[in-house]
Amino acid sequence: MKKMVILLIIGDMVCTALALAVAYLVRFGTVPGAENLVSFTGAVQIVLLVLAVIFSSFMVEFYNTDRELKLWERLAYSVVSLGVSFLVLTSIFYLVPELTIGRGLLALALTNFGILQLLWHLFCRASFYHPGLASRVLVLGTGPLAREIGGLVATTNHNHVLAGYFGCPNEPVYVPSQHIVGNGDGLVSAALRERTDKIVVSLSERRGSFPLHEVLNCKFSGIEVIDAPSFYEQLTGKLMIENITPSWFIFSNGFRRTGFGRVIKRSADLVLSLMGIIATLPLLPFIALGIKLTSPGPVLFRQVRVGQGDRPFVLLKFRTMGVDAEKGTGAVWAQKDDPRVTRFGKFLRISRLDEIPQLYNVLKGEMSLIGPRPERPEFVEKLKEIIPYYSERHFVKPGVTGWAQVKYAYGASTEDAIEKLRYDLYYIKNMSLLLDVIIVLETFKVMLFGRGSR
Numbered sequence: 001m002k003k004m005v006i007l008l009i010i011g012d013m014v015c016t017a018l019a020l021a022v023a024y025l026v027r028f029g030t031v032p033g034a035e036n037l038v039s040f041t042g043a044v045q046i047v048l049l050v051l052a053v054i055f056s057s058f059m060v061e062f063y064n065t066d067r068e069l070k071l072w073e074r075l076a077y078s079v080v081s082l083g084v085s086f087l088v089l090t091s092i093f094y095l096v097p098e099l100t101i102g103r104g105l106l107a108l109a110l111t112n113f114g115i116l117q118l119l120w121h122l123f124c125r126a127s128f129y130h131p132g133l134a135s136r137v138l139v140l141g142t143g144p145l146a147r148e149i150g151g152l153v154a155t156t157n158h159n160h161v162l163a164g165y166f167g168c169p170n171e172p173v174y175v176p177s178q179h180i181v182g183n184g185d186g187l188v189s190a191a192l193r194e195r196t197d198k199i200v201v202s203l204s205e206r207r208g209s210f211p212l213h214e215v216l217n218c219k220f221s222g223i224e225v226i227d228a229p230s231f232y233e234q235l236t237g238k239l240m241i242e243n244i245t246p247s248w249f250i251f252s253n254g255f256r257r258t259g260f261g262r263v264i265k266r267s268a269d270l271v272l273s274l275m276g277i278i279a280t281l282p283l284l285p286f287i288a289l290g291i292k293l294t295s296p297g298p299v300l301f302r303q304v305r306v307g308q309g310d311r312p313f314v315l316l317k318f319r320t321m322g323v324d325a326e327k328g329t330g331a332v333w334a335q336k337d338d339p340r341v342t343r344f345g346k347f348l349r350i351s352r353l354d355e356i357p358q359l360y361n362v363l364k365g366e367m368s369l370i371g372p373r374p375e376r377p378e379f380v381e382k383l384k385e386i387i388p389y390y391s392e393r394h395f396v397k398p399g400v401t402g403w404a405q406v407k408y409a410y411g412a413s414t415e416d417a418i419e420k421l422r423y424d425l426y427y428i429k430n431m432s433l434l435l436d437v438i439i440v441l442e443t444f445k446v447m448l449f450g451r452g453s454r
Helices: 002-028 040-059 071-095 103-128 144-155 187-193 212-220 228-236 246-251 259-294 343-351 358-364 377-386 390-395 403-407 414-429 433-449
Strands: 135-140 160-166 198-201 224-227 300-306 312-318 368-370 399-401
Touching: 002 040, 002 103, 040 071, 040 103, 040 433, 071 103, 135 144, 135 187, 144 160, 144 228, 160 187, 187 212, 198 212, 198 228, 212 224, 224 228, 228 414, 259 343, 259 358, 259 368, 259 433, 300 377, 312 358, 358 399, 368 433, 377 390, 377 414, 390 414, 399 433, 403 414, 403 433
Parallel strands: 135 160, 135 198, 198 224, 368 399
Antiparallel strands: 300 312
16 A cells, blocks of 8 residues: 555656646746756755645545545545645745745646646546456465454455455364355465465464465465465554564564664754754743643653663653642553543643653653653553563654554553554564654644544
8 A cells, every 4th residue: 555655646746747837838838948947946946846735635634545535525625735735835935035936826836736636646546446456365264363354355445355265274264154265176276266466374373284385386376475464564554463473573574773774863853853842942931831820730740651672761741630640549541531631731632732841852862753652661561461572662762753643542551552562563663764754744633633632
């Protein structure tokens, strides 16, 4: 599905250039020459236009491939997206007049882009999700794991269709019998007959039942073979921790962290956290006043959390609860509509403004801007005993925001911790600058719409 998103974004970049060229042609009867486009001002204008429309499209979730929009919904969101782009660009042009694109020309270019983008996205979705172009998936196995993978293929909005299940000796049957293929013949014959593009190995127990030679023949026949945890990761953006073995972690791609990558990430943390502190300085007196007026006690809240390498550190936040909120209960999970949260504290949590002081933790090197959320020691010790691979999330610095925070609601139980760990391990496995940028953009959406707060 990443390919689909990349294709949409690249197409939108091309549509932006075409839209601007058409706007010039309609407005002035000519298109700017190459010398104008390669000039510094011309290049910056195009880059700003591209970034603005992609940012706005991201905010209205045009790149969310799991979301189905009706035509009228897409048109409505397109108007919102173009309006946001216009406001962002005119604000930039007001601050830097040398880069200005005339408002008439800009409005015409954005209108052209909206039309081209609509046609491009509709074409991509019609092509990508056409049943004849879908990847046919044969699930090897009939047990509980196979049932879960088959259900994932059937219910997840991706370019896959279920070709059926292929049973193996001694494998229990947990799947509908009418979907089992084979009829006594081998895996290769069944896969070719069902026009299989991908085989997902989903055996509950491989020893003594794994058809090694037949799977090899399928591989040599051009059929992709993948194990269930890797397929689950591709479709969901998280890891199937219950069915992952240590050898899977060892031999799977990912978990690469180079010295250069660490330097870049740390440099970005320092620069962006410092910029964030400077940008939010005007808000701090008002936040402090709001906290003081609604609840007696200190403005800042300090709490011990577990950081990289299981080392404890003191996390800073603006206080959102009354003083001694856990005096009678001890450490407990935050709940929905938590009565301990003050009225102003609820606003701070929804807007995520309560987390501004954590930028100081980032400056100190105790946290990163992006990473798994740090948990309290009391919870960590319990979760280590219950959840496999929980300690692995502490191999990287905790973050102010992260993949789990933008993909899943606020954790308030052991079950939530398991679900968030799936996302945390996915992030650690696939850490990259691109993924960090996506998380930052998703965080903006969370802050704007107040999703996942408690």
